[in-house]
Amino acid sequence: QVQLVESGGGLVQAGGSLRLSCAASGSTFSITAIGWYRQAPGKQRELVATIASGRGGRTNYADSVKGRFTISRDNAKNTVYLQMDSLKPEDTAVYYCNAVVQPTPWNPPNNYWGQGTQVTVSS
Numbered sequence: 001q002v003q004l005v006e007s008g009g010g011l012v013q014a015g016g017s018l019r020l021s022c023a024a025s026g027s028t029f030s031i032t033a034i035g036w037y038r039q040a041p042g043k044q045r046e047l048v049a050t051i052a053s054g055r056g057g058r059t060n061y062a063d064s065v066k067g068r069f070t071i072s073r074d075n076a077k078n079t080v081y082l083q084m085d086s087l088k089p090e091d092t093a094v095y096y097c098n099a100v101v102q103p104t105p106w107n108p109p110n111n112y113w114g115q116g117t118q119v120t121v122s123s
Contacts, residue, residue, distance in 0.1 A: 002026045002112045004097045009117030016121070017085045022097030022114055024078040030102040032109060034073060034080045035060075038093035038119075045096065049082060065091075087121045095119050 008020040024031060035050030049071040052058045059071055070083040080097065097114035 002028060002099070002101045002103060002110075004099055004112055004114035006095065006097045006114045006117040009095060009119045011120045011122065012087055014087060014089055014121055014123050016087050017083070018087065018119060020082040020084070020095055020097075020117060020119075022080045022082075022099075024099055024101065024112075027103035028078055028101055029104050029107075030109070031075075031078060032100045032102070034097070034099040035071065036080075036082045036095055037098055038091075038095045039116075040090075040093040043093075048095065050098075051080065084119070087119075089121045089123045091119060092121050093119060 003025050004022055006022045012018055032053050033050055036048040037045050038048050039045040048062055049069055050060045051071045051073050068086045073080045094116040096116045099112050100109050101112055102109040
């Protein structure tokens with residue numbers, strides 16, 4: 001079984017910063033991609049940022065967060081981070097960690113989600 005545990009959400013004023021963390025544990029033979037999605041009230045869940053495995057770790061960002069958010073990963077700790085700067089009220093949402101994980105060498109990769117962490121940006 002694979003668990004993704006997020007932390008770091010909270011309340012911040014517009015222009016402020018937060019850092020989210022997501023730690024993967026359990027059967028994590030290989031994590032091929034990991035990233036963050038968010039869902040605001042009444043809206044669909046949307047991609048925020050992803051980072052691929054391997055040296056360099058190619059990143060992908062939603063246009064709305066480019067230049068403000070930075071995704072990074074620590075492969076030794078199976079942890080991904082999302083540094084969020086210059087936060088705006090429209091960034092308010094529940095942020096979910098997502099990972100494609102191959103639990104063991106004998107199982108195919110599966111998609112996993114964390115429980116979510118609330119980020120609220122006040123104006």
